[in-house]
Amino acid sequence: MPVGGRPTVRSRRLGTALKTYRLAAKMDQLQAAEVIAAHQTRVSRIETGHVSARPLEIRALLDAYGVHDVEVRQKLEELARQSKRRGWWLEHAAHLRPDYVDHIALEDDATYIREWQPVMVPGLLQTPAYAEAVIASSPHSIEPERAAQLVKVQAGRQAKIAEGGASYTAILWETVVAQPLVGVEIHEEQLTAILEIGKRKNVTIQVLPLSTGVLAGYSSAFSSFSFDEEPTVEAVTMDNLRGTSVLEGAEDLAAYANAYDLLRSAALAPDASAKLIRGVLRSLKEDTS
Structure with a gap:
């Protein structure tokens, strides 16, 4: 069973892949269950991510589905092993929403992470002081102990990027850079950190300039994730008033991949973006001197 007794992002990804291959092979769940000598309910629970398939089951199912690609088979077996692995973030689980745990698990597995943020600095770029200020200004009352844990988790999330474990691209609307949501000193420190990162x-x-007009309103903030050598979008997360939603449907993924391409094409190049950020920093220092 997945860690915590609930479907995890990893177990759902595995289940979705196995279901896709089963349907392509034109087999129903009863036929798949016969392959692994199990009840149809087990196949159903594997495909929904409620239980993790064993490596022998995966091999037998893929044989029956006619999936012989070695890399695909190895990937799914590894995904099954990872679905039972306890992530570093679970030591903070008491302070985290289940949907936030899903987001962190996606980041931890991803080879490519892309973010669009029109409001605030993304969590993977936030300094501790910026994170603390954002949490403190949240409309939801957050106890000091939980706030401290959230800042620690933020630092843990950033470790993968710092270690080069994933390719990370962030597009920020110019207002994120030019209009401080926090104290000016904290904002200056944050901009300096963004330049270094x-x-x-x-x-x-990259920074999306104000001159692009309505394009910034094309989509609210979102993150997309890829898990292989190719940057094909395989999951998307979006924050909302109720928490974080994970999108994995093919049409949703295509729509957000297209949205990101539009935003990236309209954004300033990395060098020009850094120049804009340095200019904002100079203006802030001049205003406070």
């Missing part, structure tokens, strides 16, 4: 080989930061 942007120098990493695995990081690309």
Whole structure:
């Protein structure tokens, strides 16, 4: 069973892949259950992510579905093993919403992470002081102990990017850079950090200028994730008033991949974006001197 007794992002990804291959092979769940000598209910629960398939079951099912690609088979077996792995973030689970845990799990598995943020600095770029200020200004009352844990989790999330474990691209609307949501000193520190992080080989930061007009309203903030060598979008998360939604349907993924391409094409190049951020920093320092 997946860690925590509930479907995880990893177990759902595995189940979705197995269901896709089963349907392509034109087999129903009863036929699949016969392949692994189990009840149809087990196949159903595997495909919904409520239980993790064992490696022998995966091999037998893929044989029956006619899936012989070695890389695909290895990927799904590894996904099954990972679905039972306890993530570093679970030590903070008491302070985290289940949907936030899903988002972190996606980040932890991803090879490519792309974000669009029209309101505030993305969590993967936030300094501790910025994160604390954002949490403190939340409309929801957050206890000091939980707030401290959330800041720690933020730092844990950033470790993968700092270590080069994923290719990370962030597009920020110009207002995120030019209009401080927090104290000016904290904002200056944050902009300086963004410039430094942007120098990493695995990081690309672009600014969407105000001159693009309505394009910034094309979509609210979202993150997209890829899990293989190719940057094909395989999951998308969006924040809302109720928490974080994970989108995995083919049409949803295509729509958000297209949205990101439009935003990236209209955004300033990384060098020009860094120049704009440096200009904002100079203006802030001049205003406070």
